[in-house]
Amino acid sequence: MTRHFLRDDDLTHAEQLEVLDLAARLKRAPFSERPLEGPQSAAVFFDKTSTRTRFSFAAGIAELGGNAIIVNAGESQLGIKESFSDTAKVLSRMMSLIVWRTFAHSGLEEMAASATIPVINSLSDDFHPCQILADLQTIRENKGDLRGLTAAYVGDAANNMGHSYLLGFATAGMNIRVAGPEGYHPRADIIADAEKIAAETGGSVAVVVDPAVAVAGADVVITDSWVSMGMEDEKAERIAAFGAYRVTPELMAQAKPDAIFLHCLPAYREYEVAAEVIDGSQSVVWDEAENRVHAQKALMAWLLAQTQTENK
Numbered sequence: 287m288t289r290h291f292l293r294d295d296d297l298t299h300a301e302q303l304e305v306l307d308l309a310a311r312l313k314r315a316p317f318s319e320r321p322l323e324g325p326q327s328a329a330v331f332f333d334k335t336s337t338r339t340r341f342s343f344a345a346g347i348a349e350l351g352g353n354a355i356i357v358n359a360g361e362s363q364l365g366i367k368e369s370f371s372d373t374a375k376v377l378s379r380m381m382s383l384i385v386w387r388t389f390a391h392s393g394l395e396e397m398a399a400s401a402t403i404p405v406i407n408s409l410s411d412d413f414h415p416c417q418i419l420a421d422l423q424t425i426r427e428n429k430g431d432l433r434g435l436t437a438a439y440v441g442d443a444a445n446n447m448g449h450s451y452l453l454g455f456a457t458a459g460m461n462i463r464v465a466g467p468e469g470y471h472p473r474a475d476i477i478a479d480a481e482k483i484a485a486e487t488g489g490s491v492a493v494v495v496d497p498a499v500a501v502a503g504a505d506v507v508i509t510d511s512w513v514s515m516g517m518e519d520e521k522a523e524r525i526a527a528f529g530a531y532r533v534t535p536e537l538m539a540q541a542k543p544d545a546i547f548l549h550c551l552p553a554y555r556e557y558e559v560a561a562e563v564i565d566g567s568q569s570v571v572w573d574e575a576e577n578r579v580h581a582q583k584a585l586m587a588w589l590l591a592q593t594q595t596e597n598k
Contacts, residue, residue: 294454307583322352418454433459452480465500
């Protein structure tokens with residue numbers, strides 16, 4: 287069976303720990319795993335523009351011994367003249383991995399259903415699971431064991447980050463609280479999935495309106511851009527809706543004194559976060575960005591090994 291990573295709960299608690307342990311080893315010894323030696327090639331599709339995702343996957347594939355074939359929107363037949371399913375069947379005979387940053391999550395599901403090589407969701411409208419692995423690696427570096435830690439995500443809780451924090455942090459056995467205004471909460475099915483996972487891992491899930499309630503006593507405070515790609519026409523409306531959710535020094539003071547601050551970037555200072563916070567001593571956003579390389583390398587190596595083992 288081919289293993290894919292389309293959403294955060296595609297990994298069990300134990301599997302997530304395996305990936306994170308490998309990510310830590312690869313950070314210490316970047317060239318110690320070379321599953322793409324040859325070089326073998328990975329197809330990396332970008333339907334959306336990118337900085338961290340593009341550079342981290344290209345660098346990571348190269349460090350694993352492989353070759354990243356990067357394809358921007360409109361440069362292939364993908365989804366235009368050829369179905370996702372047919373593309374998956376073709377690429378499975380040429381590539382070792384497929385990485386795709388796209389819009390509708392359903393396209394990734396269709397791709398994975400026909401692929402015999404691992405398909406990785408590098409971002410979709412519903413989930414951003416690779417970012418969560420990097421965040422978990424960063425938290426481990428600062429806090430140690432993830433189980434029992436409390437993380438608060440404030441702002442647009444209805445976006446892909448809100449969904450992935452619920453699923454990924456619940457899988458880690460953490461207490462995840464998300465806060466957003468009414469109308470900007472996670473999908474009910476995602477909340478239900480996260481609650482089920484948390485019941486198995488010892489974590490907990492809470493969705494609230496008041497950001498101070500979410501942040502109170504937290505070990506980790508997180509936010510994201512209020513105006514994501516494709517939402518530019520809603521900018522004024524969203525700024526008005528999320529004004530009370532800005533991560534300020536005063537809001538950070540509600541968390542534990544040694545709490546750390548995360549942001550997946552790009553960040554817009556004085557909108558979702560005050561400059562004093564993101565540029566301050568509690569911020570670990572640059573480590574978080576770097577860890578995209580290590581976490582994704584670990585994920586790719588792990589998926590390749592699992593797929594090879596299960597297909598024997």
